[in-house]
Amino acid sequence: MKVGELRPGMLLAQAVRDVNGRLLMGEGTCLTERFLGVLKAWGIAEVAVQGEKTCSLADAGDGLPESLAARAQEICAVRLSRCDLANPVVQDVFHLAVARVGHLLEKGAPLVPPTLAKPGDEGSDLAPLDMEQLATEDLPMDAMPEVLARLAQIMENPSASPAEAADIIQCDPGLAAKLLKMVNSPLYGFPQRIDTISRAVTIIGVQQLSALALGVTVMGVFRSIPKNLLDTRQFWLHSLACACGARALASALGLPNTERYFVGGLLHDVGQLFFFLHVPERARLVLAQVRATGESLQSAERRCLGADHGQAGGTLLAAWQLPASLVQAAACHHDPLAAPAPQDATIVHVADFIAEALHFGSNGQSVLAPLNTAALGMLHVPPGVAAQVAARIEEQLGQLESIFLGGS
Template sequence: MVMLIKNNLSESFVAVMDFLPLISKTNSEVFSALMDSNLSVKKLSEVINKDHSLSARILALANSPVYGFSKKISTIEMAISILGFEAVKDLVIGFSIINSTLEDKDRYFIADAFNKHSYVCGYIAQLLANDFDYPVRNEAFVAGLLHDIGIAVIHRYMNKEFTLISEMKFYRKLNQTRAEKLILGKTHSDIGAEVATKWFFPDSLIDAIKFHHSPSQANSNTKLVAIVHLADFIASKEAPQYLLSSEDEPLDKSVIEILKIPDESYLFDLINNVSILIKSMNLI
C-alpha cells in the first residue's frame, strides 16, 4: 500500500511543483511592489500598512530586545529605519509566502497554530543569530519563519497524503518526518527545499529549510541551518500546543560543534534563557 502511494506520488508531485506559482511573477500588489526597482520607503510603508496583521508583526520585531532601541517604534516608516529597507522587504516576502500557502483548518491542520509556530521559530532564530554573531539577523528570522513551508505545501496540494501522514503520527505515534518518509518517500524538508528552489530563494534559505531537522547533513550555510534547528527545537519544546504532531523531533547535537557552544550544559542554559525571554514577551 505504502509503496503504491510512493510510486503514484512521483508524478503527482511533479504536477504540484508545476502548479505552484512563481513568486517573482505573481500579480499581487505586495509582490509587484517588492519587485519594483524604484520602490521607495513611502511605497513600502503603504503596502505594509494595508495589512494590519503584517504591520503588527513588523512593529513587534522592530520593538524587540534584539535591536535594543530605547524609543518605542510606532510607525512602519520608523521600523524600516531600524530594521533596514532590505530586511523589511525580506520579512514582507516571508510573511506573504506563509499566508499564500495556508488554507483553512481541518481535522489535522490548524493554520493559526502553524502560523504561530512559524513566527515563534523565526523570532527565536533571530535571537540566536544575535547570540552567535550571525551577520544577517533578518535572514535568520525569515529562515525560521519558512522552515516548515513544506508542511503547508503538502497540506494544500497533497491533502489526501497529508491526512494519511497525520493518521500515522497520531495512531502509530510516529514523528512527522518518519511518517512523511513512509507515505511520500521524502520529507517536508525535502519538499520545502524544492519549492524554495522553484521560487528562486537564496541558497542559504534553501539549505536552512532542507536541513532544519538534520544540521549535521548540511555541507554549506551550516551556521544558519544550526540556528534554525535550535530555534525549532526550542519553539517545539516551549509551545507544543502549536505542533502538528504528538512527537517532538530530537535535538541534533551537532549544533554544539557548528555553533562552537562550549558544552551541553551551556547549550541547555541557553535554551532555558531563550525560553524565559519569549515567555516574558507573551510569544507563547
C-alpha cells in the same frame, strides 16, 4: 546485555536501531519500564548499556511536586528517546523540557507519553508526488502577492536603499501595520515608538526589515488551510517559537542580521502546509501515522508522499526565487549538514528542536527527530545556550502570537 536482564534506570551506551536501520532510541536514553516494553515488542535481543549507571537526568524536574516530576520525566523521556542524551546540550534541553511539561501538567494540560509502535505500511502504495511540478504549476508565482518577488530582490541587493524597501512594504497596508507592531514590541525594545515604515527601515536595516516582511507575506499565502485538517494556530505558534529561538541563537553566537534567522525559522516547516494545500487527505494520513506510532514525521511523509516537508519547502521557496539561505533552512532543517552552507540550517535545526521539545506549539511530531550533534558541534555554542534560547522564546512568544496570529 540481554534485554531480559535490563532494569529501569540503566543508560544506553549505544543507539538502538531496528532491522531496517531506523533509530528507535538514542545513546544516553534512560531506560524505563515503557522503553523496556518497546525493546521487547520490536524483538531487540541485546543492547549496550553503561554498566549499572543510574540515569544522570533523574533529577530533572527538581522543584516540582514528585508525582508531576515523574510524569513529566516519563513524557520527555519518550519524546526525546531518539536523541543522544549523553550530549550536554540535549541534557540541558531535557531538563528544561521536564520543567516546562511539569508546569503545563500543573495547569491541566492533557499531556501523555507518545505511543511507540511499529509503523504500518499505510500509504506505501501511493504514487510519489512530483514536487517540481507542484511547486511550479499548482502554486505558480502569479498566485503570490507581487510584493514577495520585490522583497526577495531587495534582500539579495546590498546596495538597495531604505526608500526602495519602504516603498515596497507600504504597497501592502496590512503588511506595513503588522511590521510596525512587531518593531514596536518587546522583541526590539526601542525606547521610542516607531510610527512609519521609512523610519523602521532606517533603524532596523533594509535587508533585515525586508526579510521580516517577506516572512509575513509567505505566512499569508497559507491562511486558507482548513482547521479541521491541521491545527494551524499550533503550527504557526511552533514556527514563531522556532523563529524566535533561531534569532536568539544567532545573537548568542554574535552573528549579524539576526532577522534572517528569524525568517528561516518562521518558514522552516512551510512544506507541511504545501502538502495540506495539495494533497490534504494524504497529509492527514501522515499525521495520523505519526501520532499512532511515534514514527518520525519525515519517515511517514517519505512513505506516503514520496518526499518529506523539508524537501517540499525547499523546492517551493526555490521556485518562488527566495534567497538561498531561506531555501536551505527549509530544505535541510532536519539534515543541516546536507546544506551547501550549513550554518543557517543548523541554527534553525537547533531552534526547531528546542521549540518542539519544550511544547512551544507543535508541527504534529510526537517523538522528536534527534538533534544533529555533529552539526551542533560546528556552531561552538556557549555553555547554557539552550536555557538562554528557551528563556527568549518564553519572553517573546506571547507578544509574537498576538501580532501574527491575533484571535485566529
